Amino acid sequence: MPPRHRRLGASFGTCRGMFLALPSFQIPVSPHIYTSVSWAAAPSTACSLSPVRSRSLSFSEPQQPAPVMKSHLIVTSPPRAQSGARKARGEAKKCRKVYGIEHRDQWCTACRWKKACQRFLD
């Protein structure tokens, strides 16, 4: 528990108080069902590795070797590909909402660092 935050204050932005580990079970992250069993075993459903977003972070991504392929003449009329509709954010459930602030340890690195989630891509 002490060896959690390597900096100071040590707080969860919103839960700016202090979250103890407690005996686990039942997480007050949602007044509904689900979100009750998960911190036990991982999904282990392989990983949907998709070269999407392709931001510029270095996390665990193997980083593509650069396709290198551009005919001199693009940069105009982007087909706006990649799934026409974007999530309304309210529907997008990323590490934070899924696991909860009390289980930040289960978040992906990006979420822990308040960066673009790399596990639940959008």
Next chain:
DNA sequence: ACTGCCGGGCC
């Protein structure tokens, strides 16, 4: 109030 992310910071 809350999530999700960029920009910026520290070691």
Next chain:
DNA sequence: GGCCCGGCAGT
């Protein structure tokens, strides 16, 4: 390099 927060946009 990893690690994290302030502050913002969006809901």
